[in-house]
Amino acid sequence: MRIYAFCVYLFLYTPIAIIALFSFNAGRHASQLQGFSVQWYVRAFRNPFVMDALETSLIVAFVSATLASVLGTLAAVGLQTMRGPARAVFDGVIYVAIMIPGIVIGIATLIALVTVFDVLNPLLASLWFEDRQPPRLSMGIGSLIAAHTMFTMALVIVIVRARLASLEQVLGEASADLYATPLATFMQVTLPLIAPAILAGFLLSFTFSFDDFIIAFFVAGSETTLPIYVFSSIRRGVTPEINAIGTIVMVASLLLLIIAQLILRRRPER
Amino acid sequence: MTHIPIDLQYATSEQPDARPPIAALRNVFKVFGDVVAADQLNLSIAPGEFLSFLGPSGCGKTTALRMLAGFEAPTSGEVLIDGQVVNTIEPYGRPVNMVFQSYALFPHMNVADNIGYGLRQRRPRLARAEIARKVGRALEIVRLTGFEKRRVWEMSGGQQQRVALARAIVNEPKLLLLDEPLAALDRKLRKEMQIELQDLQRQIGITFVLVTHDQEEALSLSDRICVMREGRIIQTGDPQNLYDHPKSRYVADFVGTSNFIDGRVEHVADGVATLATPSGLRLQGAANAGLKAGDEACLSVRPEQIHMHRDAAPGSLPGTVHNRIFLGEHTEYLVQQPALGSLNVLAPRQGQPDDLSFQTGEPVHINWNPARALVLSPD
Numbered sequence: 001m002r003i004y005a006f007c008v009y010l011f012l013y014t015p016i017a018i019i020a021l022f023s024f025n026a027g028r029h030a031s032q033l034q035g036f037s038v039q040w041y042v043r044a045f046r047n048p049f050v051m052d053a054l055e056t057s058l059i060v061a062f063v064s065a066t067l068a069s070v071l072g073t074l075a076a077v078g079l080q081t082m083r084g085p086a087r088a089v090f091d092g093v094i095y096v097a098i099m100i101p102g103i104v105i106g107i108a109t110l111i112a113l114v115t116v117f118d119v120l121n122p123l124l125a126s127l128w129f130e131d132r133q134p135p136r137l138s139m140g141i142g143s144l145i146a147a148h149t150m151f152t153m154a155l156v157i158v159i160v161r162a163r164l165a166s167l168e169q170v171l172g173e174a175s176a177d178l179y180a181t182p183l184a185t186f187m188q189v190t191l192p193l194i195a196p197a198i199l200a201g202f203l204l205s206f207t208f209s210f211d212d213f214i215i216a217f218f219v220a221g222s223e224t225t226l227p228i229y230v231f232s233s234i235r236r237g238v239t240p241e242i243n244a245i246g247t248i249v250m251v252a253s254l255l256l257l258i259i260a261q262l263i264l265r266r267r268p269e270r
Numbered sequence: 271m272t273h274i275p276i277d278l279q280y281a282t283s284e285q286p287d288a289r290p291p292i293a294a295l296r297n298v299f300k301v302f303g304d305v306v307a308a309d310q311l312n313l314s315i316a317p318g319e320f321l322s323f324l325g326p327s328g329c330g331k332t333t334a335l336r337m338l339a340g341f342e343a344p345t346s347g348e349v350l351i352d353g354q355v356v357n358t359i360e361p362y363g364r365p366v367n368m369v370f371q372s373y374a375l376f377p378h379m380n381v382a383d384n385i386g387y388g389l390r391q392r393r394p395r396l397a398r399a400e401i402a403r404k405v406g407r408a409l410e411i412v413r414l415t416g417f418e419k420r421r422v423w424e425m426s427g428g429q430q431q432r433v434a435l436a437r438a439i440v441n442e443p444k445l446l447l448l449d450e451p452l453a454a455l456d457r458k459l460r461k462e463m464q465i466e467l468q469d470l471q472r473q474i475g476i477t478f479v480l481v482t483h484d485q486e487e488a489l490s491l492s493d494r495i496c497v498m499r500e501g502r503i504i505q506t507g508d509p510q511n512l513y514d515h516p517k518s519r520y521v522a523d524f525v526g527t528s529n530f531i532d533g534r535v536e537h538v539a540d541g542v543a544t545l546a547t548p549s550g551l552r553l554q555g556a557a558n559a560g561l562k563a564g565d566e567a568c569l570s571v572r573p574e575q576i577h578m579h580r581d582a583a584p585g586s587l588p589g590t591v592h593n594r595i596f597l598g599e600h601t602e603y604l605v606q607q608p609a610l611g612s613l614n615v616l617a618p619r620q621g622q623p624d625d626l627s628f629q630t631g632e633p634v635h636i637n638w639n640p641a642r643a644l645v646l647s648p649d
Contacts, residue, residue, distance in 0.1 A: 173341055174374035176361040176389035178437070188387075192378045 006151025016250065023243035026205050040244040050245065053229035057210055060141060060225060064148035065205035071149070072205075079157070080164045081218035095156035104131040109147040112141065113219065138186065139221025148212065148221045152205035159264070161195035161202070164190075196263045207253045289563060292317040292354060292477050293338060293366075293445050298347035300333050300501075307333040308344065309501035315445070320471050322480040322488040324368065324524070325498035331481045335499070336448050338479065340364045352444050362391070366448040370441040371454065373430045375422040380643055381433050382418035385409065388441040408440035414424045419638045421617070424448035435467075436590035439474060448480045487523050489513070496523050505617065517558060521648045522570045529576070529613045531569040535561055535645065545569050549609035551587075555643035567645050573616035575642040578603065578628060579635045601627060605636055 023041070044050050079090055118136045128134035167190070175185040200257030213227035220228060226249065230242055298306035306463035307330045315321055335341040337349050340361035348355050356364055367388065375384050382405050389401045396404075409415050412432035431451065438446055451467075452460045453558060463479035468491055471478050482488050488495050489509040497512065497520075502581045505512060505521045516522035519530060531553065533545040543557035545567055555569050579586060592612065593604035603615040617635065619627075628634055 168372065168374065170370055170372055170374040171376060173361070174368070174376070175371060175387070176341075176367075177339060178441070179362045179370045179391040180387070181362055181391075184391060189378075190374060 019040075019243045020247045020250070021238055023247040024060045025240055028240065038223070040186060040240040041248070044241050044244045044248075045240070049224075049229060050241075052225075053224045053226045056141065056144075056223050057226040060144045060216075061209040063204045064145045064209045065202050066146070067149040067196050068156050068205045069202040072153040072201060072210060073160050073194070074156045076160035076164055076194075079161065092113070094154050094157050097151065098158065102151075102212065104169040104213035105151055106215040106245045109150070109215065110218040111214070113143050113146070113231070139219055139223075141219065141223050144216055144223060144225070147215050148205075148209040151212075151215065152208050155204050155208065155229075156201035159196045159201040161193055167242055195217070196266060200260040200263045203256045203263075207256045207260075209247065211253055276383050289317055290313055291350070292352060293479075294348075294350040295334070295337070296348040296350065297607045298337065298344045298349060300330075300335075300337065300342060303347045306501045307336065311503055313496060313503060313506070315477060318475050318477055319493045319538060320468070320478045320480070320491060322482055322492040322495045323498055324485060324488040324495050325483055326483055326524075329498040330482075330501040331498050332449060333494075334370075335449055335481045337597045338445060339366055339368050339447050348392075365443055366445040366447055367432075367441050367443040368449060369438050369451045371450040373434040373454075375430055375433055377423055379422070380418065381409070381414070381420045381422060381425075384422060385440050387437060405436075408436040411439065411473065412436045412466075427455055428463065431455065431463060435470070437582050439470070439476060442474075442522075443476060446476050446478050447623070448478060450482055451480070452482075454485075455475060458486075463592045473586045489525065495525070497524060510539055516644065516646065517571070519568055519570065519648055522646060523646065526572065527614065528570045528572050530605055531571075532648065533567060533569065533608055534561050535565045537563045541641070543567065543647050547609065551609050551642070553643070554640040555645040556641065558644065558646045561645060561647060565569065566648050568648050569646045570646055571613075571638050571642070572616075572628060573602070573614040574639045576605075576613060577638060578605070578615055578617060579637070580636045583637055586635040589634055591630050591632045591634055594628065594630050603628060 017023070021033070024038065025033055026038050026039070079087060082090070120137055121134075124135040143248035171189055171193075172185055175189045176182070180188060211227065212225075213231060216225045216228055217231070224232075226245065230245060233239070233242055293315040295311040298308050298311040299306070309330070309589050311330075311334060322485055323334055328446055331406070335344060338351070340359060340363070341357065343357060351366065353366060376387065380385070383403075385405045385408055386401045389396055389404055404413070408644055409417060412431055412435050414429065414436065417425070417429070417433075422433060425433065431454075434451070448467075452463050455463060464487060465622045467478075480488070480491060489512075491573050492509060494506060494508055495512055496506045498504065499520055506516050507515070509525075510607065512521060512525045516525060522528045523530070530549060531545070533547040533551075533553070535548045535557075536544045536552065538544075538557045538561055541557050542554055543561055545553045545555065547553065553569050555571075558567075561567055582588070587607055587610070589607040591604040592606040595602040601617050601618050601619060603617065605613045607613055617627075
């Protein structure tokens, strides 16, 4: 049994370890190690395409994670006060959003957005003066942010809901009893107590958005995120530069995930 | 048996107070689904009094308290605070504060911030220095000076309890509501806190409304007790009045302990009822209002009212000591009486020479002053 488990881990992590290892390879070929070097990292950071893609990825991840945190928290708080079958339905829908494969979300979002744009673009054009160029809605950074926000919002809702459920309801009553209006109670009691969950949700959302390839592939339009860049360069062969990018992304993602876990696990204040 | 004049004097605490009540319930009903949690509650709470709702869990006492706090709205009837109908006023709009059973201290705030929470909600805002002064004063009252910066979860149960108290009294509410505040404390600490609560109430003069299922707590703390059952207030009175003049077997059983002897009322004269037991005994006691000949009834005798003798006396009944529990200043006996079954007897030790204590298995004769026995309707 132990050997079996060991084999599973070996199978899972060997490729990742090899990528990390070869990203420090001084030579060009993936077949042989030729000494330690960070030249591929330097090259990756000097490559303007990589930097562009990184910038796009960071913007999308940051904006979508922020939106998801705000909207997800509001949704979670709203759901907490709901009762009965409506709540069960919403709960189910949220879990479905997490379980649906990325490719389905990608295609569905693409079709939905294209359909909406087809309706809105002529409408916008008709509203503008004839001599001016009407704005045209199209796929791009906006659609990327929208799709990622939608997906990661479900994550935030689940995490914040768990925290809200563990809060004693009597704290809200105590606050109301001490003359705090519902808004004041939310700001002074609920929000500070669920803040760690929101932060953890933000970090997870950021990681998911930053790492996502499938959804981005469908809705990015002409934009290139880092995973899309990596994918398209692989078609020209795996270079050590790609290994270096992969290693950086992996380390950054792992760090964010670990921080999120630490925040969530931190001893809840009684 | 000789006829003994029975003193039927009732305490006057049920008479309406001359001062206008600080809070009142008028014909209040509360229904949850098909459960009636409050059934026609009528009550006036006098300024400065210490009132308790006493009853088993599910009797509606907490519902009554929560309607005063504003967490529940009555299905019908009126809740008044300081002369105003407050039915539609939210908890945060009511000049009352509550001490919760679980304390409900805010875990992300230190002691001073917890206590100052209510003061910080005031509009127009209070000056920081004013809040700090009031918080300091409240800490002084609950004897926690110097604990301002402590985190609440680092404190013991008793200390948390005091922080919860301070957080409520610092607002100088018209009513302080206490929901089983001592239930989570161990026995010794509970005793201490009871004394502190009573001192505190005298010191600050705020009206206290306590909910408890602990009759000892209600008896020792309250000026007035409302005994509740199935959503109704079945008797209200000061502790001694309730103990001495329960109007029903339920109250006699819930407030203190008592021996109950079932039977049928033979006749009632001058407030004295004669009860015939199934075993053929004739027993007398002060008649509960409304009892008449032929009614099912029960005779209630408190354990401390039964006297034990070595020799037969006029009107005494023979029995056998079945069990003996030495309690220090008292000894509790279980006496087996052929016609009446087991009776609890509480005999004080004071003034009793050692040779007068009875041994298990010893034959004894018991009697009681009929004026100290009550004939009650069985429910």
